[in-house]
Amino acid sequence: xxxxxIARRVALTWLIVSVGFGLTVRAQSPLPSxxxxxxxxxxxxxxxxxxASNGFTIDAGGVDIWATSDQFHxxxxxxxxxxxxxxxxxxxxxxxxxxxxxxxxxxxxxADSRHALALVSAGKGYAFQRRIxxxxxxxxxxxxLGVPPGWVRLVRTGSRIDAYQSTNGTTWTPMGSDAIPxxxxxxxxxxxxxxxxxxxxxxxxxxxxxxQTGTTTNQPPTVNLQRDRLEPLIKRGLRLAVCxxxxxxxxxxxxxxxxxxxDEVFEEMKANLLPNARLVPAGIVAINRAQERGFSLASVEHx
Numbered sequence: 001x002x003x004x005x006i007a008r009r010v011a012l013t014w015l016i017v018s019v020g021f022g023l024t025v026r027a028q029s030p031l032p033s034x035x036x037x038x039x040x041x042x043x044x045x046x047x048x049x050x051x052a053s054n055g056f057t058i059d060a061g062g063v064d065i066w067a068t069s070d071q072f073h074x075x076x077x078x079x080x081x082x083x084x085x086x087x088x089x090x091x092x093x094x095x096x097x098x099x100x101x102x103x104x105x106x107x108x109x110x111a112d113s114r115h116a117l118a119l120v121s122a123g124k125g126y127a128f129q130r131r132i133x134x135x136x137x138x139x140x141x142x143x144x145l146g147v148p149p150g151w152v153r154l155v156r157t158g159s160r161i162d163a164y165q166s167t168n169g170t171t172w173t174p175m176g177s178d179a180i181p182x183x184x185x186x187x188x189x190x191x192x193x194x195x196x197x198x199x200x201x202x203x204x205x206x207x208x209x210x211x212q213t214g215t216t217t218n219q220p221p222t223v224n225l226q227r228d229r230l231e232p233l234i235k236r237g238l239r240l241a242v243c244x245x246x247x248x249x250x251x252x253x254x255x256x257x258x259x260x261x262x263d264e265v266f267e268e269m270k271a272n273l274l275p276n277a278r279l280v281p282a283g284i285v286a287i288n289r290a291q292e293r294g295f296s297l298a299s300v301e302h303x
Contacts, residue, residue: 031056034077035189040070041111044197047073055090055206062193064098065129066138069111074104076189082214084155085188088169089120089148090204096195097123101203102152104191105161107182110134114182114259117191118152118163118175122201126150128163128175133259141176151207156186159258169207181259240277247279 030051031037037049037058045061062071079085085103092101102119112135120126126143143165151166159181164172188210194201251266258265270279 031075035075036077037073037075038109040072040074040109040191043071043073043193045194045200047192047200049073049075052204053206055087055204055208056190058101058190058192058203058205059200060101060192060194060203061196061200063197064195065100065115065117065191065193068131068135068137070113070115070193071111072191072193074106074109074187074189074191076104076106076187077210078185079105079156079188079210079212080185081212082157083188083210083212084153086151086153086169086207086209086211087190087205088151088207090206092120092122092148092192092203093201094122095199095201097121098195099193099201100124100127100195101190101192101201101205103154103208104187104189105154105156105180105182106187106191107134109187114180116154116156116161116163116178116180118154118165119191120146120148120150120152120165122147126152126165126175128178130161130178130180132178132180139178143175144173154188179257181257240274241280242273242277244279244281 031049032051037047039047039062041062043060043062047058047060047062049056049058056075058073058075060073062073064070065072085105087103089101092099098121100119100121102117104115104117106115107113112131114131114134116128116130118126118128125145125147128141128143129138131138141163143163146165146167151169153164153166153172155162155164159179160177161180162177163175165175166172190203190205190208192201192203247269248262248266251269252262254260255262255265273279
């Protein structure tokens, strides 16, 4: 018997068995471009995803999206610059009260990547969860109690990400916001985990929407020191003293928020000092030394 004949007989046998026993087979469609589906972090139970009416049907394992490393199934595409992601979670099986699904913005597909997640869980309500540093400890801001169906949303503006929840997809309630520095091009989509190594969960998510709102780079903001207002004073003899201790403190805060090194930020600040400015050990020391030498204090108004 030829290979084609064997294939036909197998197909016919499956059809007879299916009809005879009343089995219902749900047709699954491949994910449409540009969507891709992948397990992140190597969960013991392999996940899968397929296109459904205006959305996706997702089967996922994974112990959690939490702590320093994640295990989940991700349906995703890429987004560059500012934008927002919105989805409605129709249903989520309760494999665990912390089984969860929602919209995610993720820097890489590594298990320990930076990310933000606006989620609804099977039994713990809504939440805004995120990891600010690679392999860092996850953070959680609780939203309100509730179970699917419900809407979730993330908005990215530079390094700031805001999370929202909604019952109707029109009126949004903020859950929280945080500064999460990521590359300009990120992965956005639906993240689902069963919160169990041995039990999977199923989620149905639809009305997913990705909107790119700009091309703001994920970089620290530009600060305008109003140099044009200071230069006339400098020409008249104004001497600028910059507090070294405070500058290092600001450099540390900027470095922490942006995932940079404090020393590198401080060196860049020094390289961009205004003309006639110099670092002094501390602001109070500068004031005392100036008064000892007969200088008076002047206030320069800025807006």
